[in-house]
Amino acid sequence: MIELALFLVAGLILAMVPVYAGCRLLRVGNPSWWGALAAVVAALALHDLAMNYIDDIELAWLASALLGGFAFSLLLDTSYWRGLLVGLLVLVLVALVTDMFLGGTPPGEELTRRIALAQQELWPEYHQ
Secondary structure (H helix, E strand, O other): OHHHHHHHHHHHHHHHHHHHHHHHHHOOOOOOHHHHHHHHHHHHHHHHHHHHHOOOHHHHHHHHHHHHHHHHHHHOOOOHHHHHHHHHHHHHHHHHHHHHHOOOOOHHHHHHHHHHHHHHHHOHHHOO
8 A cells, every 4th residue: 555655656746847847947837736737647648548549659659749738738828839848858757767667567557556456455355
């Protein structure tokens, strides 16, 4: 259970740092904490959708970047190009951290695995 909580907190921190750095560097219109959090959640959800539904990996990353830029531009109240730059910064960091710390396992799969382990720890009688 602790591993799941630490994974979620670390993922949130690692996703929020490039958003704030990008917002400050590009002077984005609304770098509020809730807006940045919603933009990160939306961009990562769109990234997961692109990876699941597009077979070609390069095309999936391109679609993820373009859709993530749209999410960041809407939720951070900025132009599409600035939102795209912030989104690309987040995706590059996610790709590096995924490769470095998770051995290339997609974060969604690792989260699912950690949730299953937490469920086994909390309710062992259901997982025998």
